[in-house]
Amino acid sequence: MIARLHFNKHLLETPFYPRTAPLNKHSEWGAWSGHLSATGFGDTEMEYTAIRNGASVYDLCPMVKYRITGPDAVAYLDRLTVRNVAKLTPGGVHYTVWCDDAGKVLDDGTLFRHGPQDFLLCCQERHLPWLTDATLGFEVAVEEITETIAALSLQGPCTASVLSAAGWDVSSLRPFRMTKVPFDGTTLTISRTGFTGDLGYELWIGPAHALALWDHLFTAGAPWGIRPIGSDALNMARIEAGFLIAGMDFIPAEQALREDRVRSPFELGLDWLIDWNKDHFNGRRALIRERESRASQWSLVGLDIAGNVSAEGSLIYHAKQKEVGYITAALWSPTTKRNLAIAHLKRPYAAAKSDNLWVEIYALRELQYVKLMVPARITPRPFFTPARRRATPPGRF
Amino acid sequence: MTCDALIIGAGHNGLVTACYLARAGMKVTVAEKNDWIGGAAVSRELYPGFTYSNCSYVCSLFRPEIMRDLELPRYGLQILPYEGGVVFMENGDYLGMFRDHDANRREFARHSPRDAEAYDRYSRDIMRHCRFIRPLLMRTPPDPSSFKPRDLSELAYLGRKAMELSEVQISDMIRFWTMSISDFLDGYFESPVIKAYLAVSAIIGTALGPMSPGSAYVLLHHYMGDVDGNVGAWGFARGGMGAITQALKASLEASGGTIKAGHGVEKVLVRNGRAVGVELDNGETLHATRVISNMDVRRTFLKHVAADELPSDFVRQVKRFKTRGSSGKLNIALDAAPKFTALPEGAPNLRGDLHFTDTVERMERAYDDWKSGHFTRDPFQDVMIPTMIDPTMTPPGKHFMSCFVQYAPPRIEGRDWTDADRDAFGQACVNQINRFAPGFKDLILHMEVRTPRELEAEVGLTEGNIFQGELTFDQLLFNRPVPGYAQYRSPIKALWMCGSSTHPGGGVMGAPGRNAAAEILRDARMGIDMSDAYAVL
Numbered sequence: 006m007i008a009r010l011h012f013n014k015h016l017l018e019t020p021f022y023p024r025t026a027p028l029n030k031h032s033e034w035g036a037w038s039g040h041l042s043a044t045g046f047g048d049t050e051m052e053y054t055a056i057r058n059g060a061s062v063y064d065l066c067p068m069v070k071y072r073i074t075g076p077d078a079v080a081y082l083d084r085l086t087v088r089n090v091a092k093l094t095p096g097g098v099h100y101t102v103w104c105d106d107a108g109k110v111l112d113d114g115t116l117f118r119h120g121p122q123d124f125l126l127c128c129q130e131r132h133l134p135w136l137t138d139a140t141l142g143f144e145v146a147v148e149e150i151t152e153t154i155a156a157l158s159l160q161g162p163c164t165a166s167v168l169s170a171a172g173w174d175v176s177s178l179r180p181f182r183m184t185k186v187p188f189d190g191t192t193l194t195i196s197r198t199g200f201t202g203d204l205g206y207e208l209w210i211g212p213a214h215a216l217a218l219w220d221h222l223f224t225a226g227a228p229w230g231i232r233p234i235g236s237d238a239l240n241m242a243r244i245e246a247g248f249l250i251a252g253m254d255f256i257p258a259e260q261a262l263r264e265d266r267v268r269s270p271f272e273l274g275l276d277w278l279i280d281w282n283k284d285h286f287n288g289r290r291a292l293i294r295e296r297e298s299r300a301s302q303w304s305l306v307g308l309d310i311a312g313n314v315s316a317e318g319s320l321i322y323h324a325k326q327k328e329v330g331y332i333t334a335a336l337w338s339p340t341t342k343r344n345l346a347i348a349h350l351k352r353p354y355a356a357a358k359s360d361n362l363w364v365e366i367y368a369l370r371e372l373q374y375v376k377l378m379v380p381a382r383i384t385p386r387p388f389f390t391p392a393r394r395r396a397t398p399p400g401r402f
Numbered sequence: 403m404t405c406d407a408l409i410i411g412a413g414h415n416g417l418v419t420a421c422y423l424a425r426a427g428m429k430v431t432v433a434e435k436n437d438w439i440g441g442a443a444v445s446r447e448l449y450p451g452f453t454y455s456n457c458s459y460v461c462s463l464f465r466p467e468i469m470r471d472l473e474l475p476r477y478g479l480q481i482l483p484y485e486g487g488v489v490f491m492e493n494g495d496y497l498g499m500f501r502d503h504d505a506n507r508r509e510f511a512r513h514s515p516r517d518a519e520a521y522d523r524y525s526r527d528i529m530r531h532c533r534f535i536r537p538l539l540m541r542t543p544p545d546p547s548s549f550k551p552r553d554l555s556e557l558a559y560l561g562r563k564a565m566e567l568s569e570v571q572i573s574d575m576i577r578f579w580t581m582s583i584s585d586f587l588d589g590y591f592e593s594p595v596i597k598a599y600l601a602v603s604a605i606i607g608t609a610l611g612p613m614s615p616g617s618a619y620v621l622l623h624h625y626m627g628d629v630d631g632n633v634g635a636w637g638f639a640r641g642g643m644g645a646i647t648q649a650l651k652a653s654l655e656a657s658g659g660t661i662k663a664g665h666g667v668e669k670v671l672v673r674n675g676r677a678v679g680v681e682l683d684n685g686e687t688l689h690a691t692r693v694i695s696n697m698d699v700r701r702t703f704l705k706h707v708a709a710d711e712l713p714s715d716f717v718r719q720v721k722r723f724k725t726r727g728s729s730g731k732l733n734i735a736l737d738a739a740p741k742f743t744a745l746p747e748g749a750p751n752l753r754g755d756l757h758f759t760d761t762v763e764r765m766e767r768a769y770d771d772w773k774s775g776h777f778t779r780d781p782f783q784d785v786m787i788p789t790m791i792d793p794t795m796t797p798p799g800k801h802f803m804s805c806f807v808q809y810a811p812p813r814i815e816g817r818d819w820t821d822a823d824r825d826a827f828g829q830a831c832v833n834q835i836n837r838f839a840p841g842f843k844d845l846i847l848h849m850e851v852r853t854p855r856e857l858e859a860e861v862g863l864t865e866g867n868i869f870q871g872e873l874t875f876d877q878l879l880f881n882r883p884v885p886g887y888a889q890y891r892s893p894i895k896a897l898w899m900c901g902s903s904t905h906p907g908g909g910v911m912g913a914p915g916r917n918a919a920a921e922i923l924r925d926a927r928m929g930i931d932m933s934d935a936y937a938v939l
């Protein structure tokens with residue numbers, strides 16, 4: 006039940022707030038799905054370094070979560086999403102997208118299979134009408150349970166060591182698998198997942214046990230310099246990992262005002278997720294048509310841009326003349342020492358005509374913008390894939 | 403003495419036209435029948451110390467392009483956004499509206515978790531329709547039966563705009579323009595009270611019920627305005643809606659125009675098929691090179707132009723132009739803020755619109771009463787207390803309350819309204835409020851009750867229709883007011899129309915007045931800088 010006085014607080018504190026608030030040295034908070042979410046704790050560079058060097062902790066609670074249960078859960082999710090859900094065994098996790106009838110992407114997210122008939126779908130946007138309408142003909146229940154689960158993302162090369170020091174042996178846990186351990190009189194779920202492209206885990210627990218989990222983790226992690234991070238540092242890591250964010254790297258189809266803003270999985274470079282051999286799924290006919298008639302208009306690519314000035318929001322030109330695309334995320338990558346970007350390019354400029362691409366950058370130099378036109382070339386994503394990400398058992402650091 | 407332009411009526415549209423013409427260098431006179439100006443955008447002090455918004459009460463449609471062109475901020479115009487809104491429910495609960503996206507989502511979720519997550523897509527879809535319609539507001543509609551290059555290119559413009567849409571969007575659009583708001587909302591929401599709140603904009607000022615086909619478009623008409631780019635948002639004119647027409651008056655006078663208030667135009671003088679001036683009700687004659695009527699199209703041509711000057715086909719169509727009134731208005735001076743028992747202390751919702759009708763069905767029943775020629779005993783009210791935000795309208799601690807009421811028919815069972823009818827109508831409204839705010843009645847210092855009878859007698863709105871003609875699809879675009887005369891011209895040379903009877907219609911929008919001025923200046927081969935329509939997002 007939502008209290009009538011909810012309006013006195015627009016952004017809710019997450020269950021970890023009593024711990025994160027005192028640590029947030031600059032009180033840097035943003036809004037994420039109706040919650041206070043730290044954008045930083047006072048030093049983004051050090052927070053980023055914790056992701057790539059030791060162990061970092063990010064408060065995931067505001068992520069939108071739907072629980073899907075029932076005898077037809079697999080069939081329903083197979084119909085809803087493009088990937089093959091039957092192949093996802095209990096205890097497994099996969100990244101997926103789902104489309105509208107026209108084959109345009111509504112959102113992306115991670116699907117956790119907790120049991121034969123029990124799934125958790127985590128995503129950025131809210132979809133209850135779409136998800137419930139899609140239950141038609143399936144014996145399945147969909148429930149929005151965002152606030153009933155507290156979650157932390159523990160990321161960094163030393164995170165397996167941290168968990169081991171905490172008393173949880175995850176050495177045999179492979180990427181995209183989960184395990185359940187007893188903790189604080191309840192069950193803690195640990196999944197080997199994350200949004201940084203590094204070794205990392207996500208921890209899921211009832212909100213009442215959130216602070217106990219936090220304290221236990223920070224005690225255990227102290228030798229590895231465990232520290233909380235905000236979304237600014239996380240964003241750096243996720244760009245290096247080449248991950249997309251709905252609403253930032255693409256407009257979810259139900260939100261697009263302009264019809265030309267929507268994108269198909271082909272146009273987001275996510276067609277590899279599609280299982281063409283499974284039964285009908287939403288958007289399938291349109292996607293087959295798009296594939297066969299080569300109707301895709303856009304490509305989503307990684308760019309390596311000359312120089313070291315980050316190119317957020319820049320336009321991309323062919324031969325410095327013709328506007329052929331735009332950048333949705335960019336950074337000077339501390340780990341790869343490259344100037345990276347995620348970009349939408351009109352076809353064929355992502356393939357046949359991909360030479361001679363230029364990026365227009367406005368560089369701020371002491372209060373004054375200077376316009377630069379610098380060359381860029383397409384480069385594979387993820388930009389950063391260390392072996393430690395997949396190594397099982399994971400290394401000590 | 404002959405002026406270049408004589409405008410009949412100092413409603414906001416007449417004043418907008420007057421301002422543009424004066425700025426272009428014309429000698430302009432505005433003749434207004436009342437002792438005051440403003441038409442339905444008027445603020446009067448009927449009780450000492452209290453300024454009312456006697457007719458219109460909230461502002462969103464008034465085009466910022468016009469405010470800027472005519473320098474209205476410099477002449478005192480200030481628009482204040484407001485927050486909140488609430489529907490009081492029969493079961494003692496309420497539905498509140500919040501400007502904050504998350505607070506609003508949680509409030510919706512109190513009534514339906516599903517609807518809470520449906521609202522964004524609903525807003526997106528409405529916004530898509532706005533994006534199509536908005537650019538048309540500040541353009542003269544094409545005449546589809548004409549082969550003039552201008553009409554052809556304007557038709558082509560419409561065609562191109564439609565071609566930019568996918569088949570899906572075109573069918574959505576056609577459905578939206580023709581369907582009922584009730585059916586439209588059923589496509590998104592399940593909660594009766596959420597639907598009741600959202601249906602309001604579709605019946606304001608309209609002789610349609612929420613279940614009547616065509617009501618969905620009326621919602622769009624109320625959604626396509628903005629407050630400083632915040633599309634769909636509404637605000638107050640600081641000092642009451644009369645502040646808009648007062649700013650227009652000051653702007654007009656600064657460019658040399660004059661307003662003559664206190665005597666109505668009796669007839670438009672026509673010589674050799676050409677308007678040459680007007681005769682006032684005191685016998686005075688004013689000569690003019692052109693006459694522009696801000697009155698509604700029926701009043702203009704059926705009451706003030708000799709019938710033998712007009713083509714009979716035109717007259718027939720003007721007679722058929724629908725101006726059925728459906729609304730009444732209460733303006734109340736309050737000794738203190740009313741206390742609504744359902745609302746928790748500190749809730750911001752009283753700073754927005756207050757409703758007492760919690761289902762679409764109840765609205766439709768109220769419309770049934772209208773159809774059978776009665777005002778309804780269970781009225782639908784859109785109540786605002788502007789003084790929750792605007793400190794200028796009353797002494798501190800006191801309040802002005804505006805109650806817009808549906809439905810009130812133009813006539814009671816075919817006969818005229820009596821004073822007793824009017825008072826009973828007012829009581830039904832006050833009783834409804836008092837049910838949710840006990841003691842409300844005792845706070846009333848003064849009350850003005852207006853039925854379609856009063857609106858017609860004072861503002862000159864035929865049958866009391868607040869938009870100078872209904873906003874149904876058959877009376878929009880190139881069919882407004884009547885086919886063949888949508889370009890602000892009339893069958894009589896040099897007699898023009900600039901009121902809400904013309905495209906794009908009613909509301910305090912100023913677009914009809916601005917478009918009329920553009921046509922008049924084009925015709926006179928006089929140029930003036932006019933801002934083009936600003937983009938939506």
Ligand SMILES: Cc1cc2nc3c(=O)[nH]c(=O)nc-3n(C[C@H](O)[C@H](O)[C@H](O)COP(=O)(O)OP(=O)(O)OC[C@H]3O[C@@H](n4cnc5c(N)ncnc54)[C@H](O)[C@@H]3O)c2cc1C
Nearest residue numbers: 411413414415435441442458459460667862868902909910
């Ligand atoms: C009760 C009510 C509430 C409303 N609420 C809102 C609202 O909240 N927001 C909104 O945007 N819109 C609202 N509207 C609609 C809006 O106010 C009108 O559509 C708009 O003001 C009409 O402006 P106009 O200039 O076209 O014509 P009018 O305002 O009708 O002006 C016509 C003028 O002509 C004058 N006149 C008439 N006959 C003669 C004559 N013979 N000689 C000389 N002068 C004459 C009249 O006195 C009047 O001044 C409301 C209307 C009413 C009636």
